[in-house]
Amino acid sequence: MNDIKGKSPLHTMTLTSPTEFWNDSCSVSELTYAMENGAVGGTSNPLIVGEVLKKELDAWKPRIVEIYEQNPTASEEFIAWRIMEEITVKASKLLLPLYEKSKGHNGRISIQTNAQNYRNPQAMVEQAVHFNTLYPNNNIKLPATKAGIEAVEELSYRGISVNATVSFTVPQYVAVAEAVERGLKRREKEGKDVSSMSPVCTLMVGRLDDWLKVVANKKGIVTDPAYLEWAGVAAAKRAYTLYKERGYRARVLNAAYRNHFHWSEFIGGEMAMTITCDWQKRFNSSDVEVKNRIDDPVDPKIIHELEKKFPDFHRAYDEKGMKPEEFEYFGATRRTLRSFIAGYTDLLGVIRGIMITDPDVKGE
Template identity: 60%
Template sequence: MSTSYKSPLHETVETTQTDFWNDSCSIEELTYAIDNGAVGATSNPTIVLNVLKQELHLWKDRLNQLINENPEWSEVEITWKIFEEIGVKGSELLLPVFEREHGKKGRLSVQTNPANYRNAAAIVEQAIYFDTLAPNIQVKIPVTKAGIRAIEEATYHGVNINATVCFTVPQSLAVAEAVERGLKRREAEGKPVDDMTPVCTIMVGRMDDWLKVIAKKKQMAVTPGYMDWAGVACMKKAYGIYKQRGYRTRLLAAAYRHHLHWSEFIGGDLILTIPYNWQRQFNASDVEVKERMDNPVPVEIVDYLYTHFEDFKKAYDEDGMPVEEFDSYGATVRTLRGFIQSYHDLQALIRDFMLPDPDK
């Protein structure tokens, strides 16, 4: 690494078209990330729960104030209010980036209620509301059957979406097409689109995780390391199609498990949303910062995954899954269950403030 760069991640963003975001809205973590070149951040119920736990000293007084000032609010209202405020606080740190980049970068992603994954109208209503919280908000919508409808509608209403709970090529293409429909509807009515920056997340690590679950269930003996390429392969396949078709949505890699989820994407016109601990690990590594996005995944690995895992075939093929199957895909189910559980765990934490356990 040249001494003119603060870190490998800083070198990545300074020497290539690849951007990175902080995969958290923690003040401490986001400050570190911005200092190393990050131009965005994200949140979800799991992230906000962890932020609240680790930065409770920053939010304890505000929580008590909300509870005392709103005597009729349930834990649900308190939870969403603090959820919003934590996201807005993170967006404030990114506002200088947003202004410097004229709105093209510097956004904070806030996730809609994961429990509404089947209700397009509820997702759209919350997305439009979240869009009013700050000028640089990006709204996360799950790539379910209802989510695809919501992505088009929210885009039409001018919301900058971040499609989440997405792992596969067919999901990412459905997102891009939904965004295009929403943008074209806006253009037909003379509404602005130049300031919009839609993104589609592919949770590459969770794709790897799902194949490992399948392999364990079936007691498969898979060559070590092969399953670590599944998410990379899906991302590179989707990226090529996006570029070929000229979609206005930008791809984003999430759910980090190893350095390939950074190193193999260097040079691509995409975003890497990296958790703080992985940022520290990458920045302490000796992995060379060089463009690898156009390097194909070894053909023997893709062929093996394709022939041994039906769910990789579904994920990798352009037409591997219809929209109607998105909700039942294994990685989707696992991730939605985790997000919904974190949402309920977040409510439980708020409940401890509203109704402290008298037995403790």
Template identity: 55%
Template sequence: MDKLLEMTQKFPMTRYWNDSCSIKELTYALERGAVGATTNPVIVKGVLEKELDSYKDYITQLIKDNPTESEDGIAWMVIEKMAVDGAKLLEPIFDPTIGTGRISIQTNTKYFNNAEKLIEQAVYFNTLAPNMQVKAPTTSAGIKAFEEMTYRGVSINATVSFSATQAIAVGEAVERGLKRREAEGLDNSEINPVCTIMVGRLDDWLREAAEKKNISVDPCALHYAGIACVKRAYKIYNERGYKTKMLSAAYRTPLQWLEFIGGDMIMTIPYKNQVPFNGSDFEIKARMDHEVDPYYIKELRKLPDFVKAYDEMSVEEFDTFGPVNKTLDQFAGGYDDLVKIIRKFMIKF
């Protein structure tokens, strides 16, 4: 049996999503127990590059039907189509009471500092399909937006998040939105918020930081920074009874899968990781409640950015946190590359 399917059968509370809107990859994942999908500008660009033959007629027709539309407008039509197509594939397993069968669509990265624009786009995306989940970055503006999005009935996915401190702020913002709804007698039973921690990206950032600052850290510890932040946030979520579920993303090693098995949470795993995971001989057993070795935590505390991620960081500091800015830049670059693909259809030499 494929290992991810074995995991979902042994531990149904540990759910996994396909980290892509590719129909081919999502089909593979669904056959092995996946119950959701997610996307972002970099992923959409990658899918379009790999599967352009499947989309070129659609894009050509879009341009013909919308002769005065900008390249950005066409790009967003393509982004929305990919999300809606994925939503249709997931609809048979959609259950809004537990959150299965949703696909995440990401707001415009360029709105990272504008809560009003994030909210406006999220509310619109929520109308595209009944099983939409809306991603927005965990910046100070994003935290403000998450409360309002939740209040307006949107199931949010807080992305561009790398830390327990960001995750806690997300959980609290969602609770404020839910309480406002409750005060007005609105139903919260079909709202399924999640908060992403991009485990591999935090590890990457801390590894670079250690090298740049000439700080010697046990290299094994650097594989556990993101894992430690997820486990800390998960524990706090459970203690405080947040409705938001933890979600792990940005996979680098099997540890970032194995260490979360048994948790009441979600893993969004890229296809390129699913295939080797499925073919592995790892034992599928519960590890979520296993604490990260205190020695590793001690080693990681040598790095100031780990202390921020694990222990204490204000909402205002989210906007200057290194991995936040690096990822925002990469997401914006991925969107720019996507627009360049569309431009080639619109301006032909």
């Protein structure tokens, strides 16, 4: 690190280290703030789009009504996906100059396949192929389940950059990276270009912490509560080390922030972080020193205690802790899939409320 100071801690990080960050939203206003502070990417999913839509409903409601009127047989699902696509495409235009300048390395915004298809690789591939036609600077998000990893390989072979999500563990990270490598090698063997591809794998750092806290409460496990704030950091640092040692072409992307460790402990890494606007503002107003910590190991005492008392931490931290067929049954995976599917259901409810207005509301 040097003495360069940016306009904010996050901006300083991007100026003084190889660590990048993305905006964990497709909201144009939030993405604009993030880019002003050095962000080089963005992301979306049905849960995020639903939140954006609720905040910006006055702006998007006329478009929803227009789609509804232009498509007399359209279902709420059709309209919801059309709006998700249009919100993401609109945000992608802000990042397109970065994408072009970096020749595809940066300036990407992710769009997520239907979480309900987490067991169906063909459905994920088909939807991803469609998404790939919407805008050039995309990463297609799909879950790191067994089926999702099959889809990751196929999409990588087809030249489509992926963002594997619903991922919390080292075994998932390694499985995704290996799937990307298999797909890219198949593509290269046929003489096809891979130079503009930029696959990433997300590790939802804070959600591993969340899950171990649930386990502790369910099973009455007593440990130093501070240790539970380090579980995701330990797993993510382990995954990052393996990626660097093995030269995987997928990049590490951390997500799901719960404390400043989930940001500060990774500064200096050749990686990206996808951060919500709220957490960006918290970090930018903090007095946390921006310095290289990526190579600082998590205290072995913490790792030993977590492995001893939490079998699920061992599954998450050990490269051989789980097989792909076990990924969808891991507690954090089930919680997150349920959350994403519930978010999708809520989004359908917003669309339904516009398509079928409530006759019991005064004035309707």
